Amino acid sequence: MEINWTEIENKWRSKWIENKDFEANPNEKPKKFITVAYPYPNSPQHIGHGRTYTLADVHARFYRMQGYNVLFPMAFHYTGTPILGMAKRVEANDKELIDNLKNLYGVPEESIKEFVEPIKIADYFHEEIKTGMIEMGYSIDWRREFTTIDPVYSKFIEWQINTLREKNLIIQGSHPVGWCPKDQNPVSQHDTLGDVEPDFTEYVIIKFKFEDYIIPTATLRPETVFGVVNLWVNPEIIYKKITVDDEKWIVSLECAYKLEFLDKKITYDGEIKGSELIGKSVTVPHREESIIMLPANFVESGTGTGVVMSVPAHAPFDYQALEDIKKTHLEPELFTKINQIVPISIIETEGYGENPAKEAVKKFGVVDQNDPKLEEATKEVYGKEFYGGKLKSNTEKFSGIKVAYAKDTIKDWLIENKHADILLELTNTPVKCRCGAECVVKVLNNQWFLNYGDKDWKKLATKCFDKMNILPQEIKSEFNYVIGWLRERACARQHGLGTKLPWDKDWIVESLSDSVIYMAYYTISKFVNDKTITAKNLSKEFFDYVFLDKGNVKKISEITKISEDTINEIKKEFQYFYPVDSRHSGRDLVPNHLTFFVLNHVAIFPESNWPKEIVVNGSVLMNGSKMSKSMGNIIPLRKAIQDYGADPIRLAIIISAELLQDADFNMESVSGIQNKIESLYQECSRLKEDKIENLEAEDRWILSKTQNMILQVTTAIEKMRLREALHDILFAFESDLNWYMKRTKAKNRENISGILHQINSMRVAMLSPFAPHIAEEMWEKLGHSGFASRSRWPEFSQEDIDAAAIQSEELLKSTIDDVSNILKVTKITPQKITIYTADSFKSKIYHSILEKVMVGQTNMGSVMKELIANPDTSDVKRIPDFVQKTIKDILSEPTEIRQKKLESKEFDEKSFLVDELTELGEKDFGVDIQIFSESDSNLYDPKGKARHARPFKPAILIE
């Protein structure tokens, strides 16, 4: 019987909707508030997104069945810049993008035409994603849906950002960004050709005096200013004489252009050829020493200032250039000067002598200054010196400091003394804007920052993290680390969709900053959607009252024109559902969103409303590799639902990996799961409710095992180990069930359908959070009324566990295993099988050995001594190897089973095996089975095997 997934899924989805099953309102029940990071609708969701939502949905459904009033809402994050870039590209008729939209995303042509408007893009994918979520069966309360550009949401963000500012957590400063000079706009990855992220570094410009001018050199290693012995100038370059603020500089044209964007006033005064500078002297700042300018062709006009300082003791390039120049034909005067240059060694590093640069050049076998091996040599010296080096005494007050620390200290000191400046430069040039212009680095002034570097703020956040349940545990240290290094973060941008800064309308609240406490907004969005509240008249006082319980309701009612009762009802809604009980997200959001989420909550809300739990999941791979547009292996979720059905996708995603691992989605796992579900479905269609009476040994056993499974599944889900839980329900339990079927078949029992019905009802109930649609169908087939998703989560009961039944069943299994094992090894065809159980004397000794082992006594000699000392067991000396083997038996069992054996009384192995093994064994092996106790008087024991019998390990004779 093949399952028509679409039909079944549609059927149950509409029933749930009819019943308003997922709409949660405050009531007398305990609540759980589960949230997931809302999507940014710039593309359809794929299976990777589906994972996070599915995990959260399972969580929500689980809590619902456990009797909680669960709120699981969803919204859409319109704020941000990517869709702006997309709209621009559509307008420019960008073929690559349009092809992707058409073929990869399946967007109809008429919709693409509208995509020149950013909001249309968001609206389109919003609907697309939402439909997918509904099709996946997510138990979302859609009455609370919103987008982040709704007017009331903007009011909410204004309140949030004002509140933070009042607490002095927002500060102003300057900030560098990638910048398109043509568009006059910041650029990010989405705005560039080829989607490259503009990446920049900070150079320190060191100012050398040359007559009336300053010749600046750019360096990444300001500490080496103490080791400069000459400058390198490219004789081919025509340098510009410029005025920078009130100083006169000589730099390359490219450098002058870059400086224009770095908040400096530039005027162009004239030019000078590089060759004209050769041989002339400049003064080293602070040291006031005169050094010479020399030619070098590795100096590029586009990098830094076009002039480089030379530190031949520590920079392989400089060392090599100096060696090269000695071999060229120069004026004798200059030649003498060059020969007088002695490298100054300023850093002491283990493994290096006086001149690390020279050593590295030798080691790598560098030929001349154009040798690419110089890059490697440089990398090695820089790396070793930076992390392992210390400054020598010729660096004055910095002597003895580690290079890693000295770098910043010396930079600050140089800048303070006006010996240096900062130059920011793109490292991955050229970065081209989508408009075609080449990007630069620009310093934006008056940028607004959230001061995440604030110590008190960090302390509060750490406190919250410490109290929080973070799943999986391993990720917690990552959060602590992030909190540690976090500094100011820009919280406003100049373009993109979003809410304007209330006090500075040139800026828009940046999208990671307007999505940190929005979970609170879900409690009021319901009232926005039913028009109880509108943006008009919404004031700070209103939000203060609802979210912080501050202020006077009467006054607020006057301001907002909303009735006091309504305001109080809204407040009650918030107070009921808050705090967030569980926040689900992908692990890529750990160092940003999730951390900000906590930081902003602790800043704004009182401790009682701090979030309680964070659940982080890994990503989804497609057949073992990452999903990417270029690979073309992105499967849109809705396409996958059409192809495989929602439930198989949910199950495949969950079963393929535990939380933090990357889940590999592939066809095999989907069809494997489909088959499994189909057979369970058939099973459910057959079973009818029946009475359960006269429990036999195997009944008590399977019921005990069922209880075990319930316990395992429940605790696994509580820890969000969903893979384990699902595995226990679907697969692990199957082998127990198979054994049970085998047992009952051997006994020709007819009266087991009641038990199977009961067991499978519990399985289906537990399956319901994972595969909600098919579980409902199975539930119906089993003859239950109502929804499986509304049924009570099976409860573990210790009383239903029959330790004796488990033990005896294990004995039966291991005896059969042993027989098969012997048959396999000996390859004989059995004529007759005889089993001998141990006599009661051995059981007695077994128990006393067990007691001793349980208290840690495992030494054969001392156990033996004690046994002999006791008159009850002194006969043991006749069978010394029995003691040895028994200790081994016991040690090879887990502690809990030992404990159970210790607690339970001895049981009559012989009569149990006579009852249960005879028929089963005859079926399995096709011969008669006789069972004796080794102490029986009518013992049949031609080979003397009986004496080898041990408790739980009967002796066997096969003829």
Add this chain to the structure above:
RNA sequence: GCGGGAGUCGCCCAGCCUGGUCAAAGGCGUAGGGCUUAGGACCCUAUAUCUCAGGAUUUCGUGGGUUCAAAUCCCACCUCCCGCACCA
């Protein structure tokens, strides 16, 4: 460099926190058998090595250590992956 994670029996992957049920689950693959007109699906058996009595041996990145007992705990090392920002 800093921070995090991983290395398991042909492949994917569980087990490690809490040592003993571990020659190590599950899936895939492979081989044989059943069912079927055929294919698929399904079911059974086997799948480190040796072994004609239920056993033995060598295995969980490498090398040490702790323990009666180590895939699991401790130490060192090797290799691989991810993050290091103002971008969702």
